[in-house]
Amino acid sequence: MRDIFDEEDLVATDDTTASDVAEWDSTNHVRLMVALEAEFGIRFETSEITAPETVGELIALIASKQDLKSA
């Protein structure tokens, strides 16, 4: 997230939302999701791209995709 949003001091918690991060707009959100796909070897459905509203929800989504992959 620090790399995507160009914010070296960024500290994200489960409650962090896009409105807490200056450069977290729709395009950078897509960049983040595609970077997460590459990092974790997963693939989001288009409908999942905009679903998470907090970092916590995003982590849960990644975990669910990884569970599906290993099942």
Place this chain on the structure above:
Amino acid sequence: MIDPTTLPQLSALIGDIELRWPEHKSYLNKSFAGRSAEVLTVSEQLSDIVRRLARHTVGGIENLCDDYRFLCESIVLPEELYFRRHGTYRLTSFEDANRECYANAEFMNRYMNGLLVSGVVWDNHAHALAYFVNRYLPRLEPGTNHLEIGPGHGIFLYFAAQSDCIDSIAGWDVSPTSINNTRHALAALGVTRQVDLQLQNLFEVGVANPGGKFDSIVMSEILEHLEDPVAALRAATAWLRPGGLLWINVPANSPAPDHIFLVQSLEHAASIAQKAGLEVVDRVAYPMSGTTLEKAVKRKLAVSCVLTARKPG
């Protein structure tokens, strides 16, 4: 943020959008935060145009705002996802774009409505139009014969029609629907001077009638829709008199379902014009909302590439 006493139409349009899409407020704030007074003045004029055209649109301004949201969420976002995953646009042939987009009248109507509003909201679109109004039109000499290829909404033709230096105005398109839309828009906006709108294929007329007759040609957001933009610019150049100007506005790294040619940078755009035999006399890139040009280039984000080119001679 936007002073309603000095920029009443822009302020009202922002209010209209926020009413229909409250979650878009932070994006709107970012988009207008760094905009200069010179650009805001053109955005105010375009907001007035949008709100006047809305009176002639089914569903009015609410419908236009909903279509703008549709453009952002349902048209651009899936293409952005494909672009980020693959580094290319999803489609590469005109035939595919025609099948998916141009042949679908209902989709195209919503798409075009959304793009009309984006001309105010999206920073790169707003800056490109402001460049045209504030810098390109004033450089034209008295007696100019002006042509726009693919005039779409008619916004650039509308502003050209306000120029005292332009003697004759023409618009060409390959789509009868598009020509009719342009004609209706200009009439709705009260343009009374003659604008010669014709159903013309640039390639066909360019081959049949070599020799320039226009002093100024505009191609705004056209090249990214074509398989061979160099050939299109060569054909357009054939219609310019020696020394005539071709104004090009083409987005780089800007995925959309009907964008089939990927321009990668301002330099790439300039090289396309040079390959077509044009001399680039001015070039500028405007980044998408909420970022700087430096960051946009580094991250391959959308930028509008604006070129003023001259036919040698």
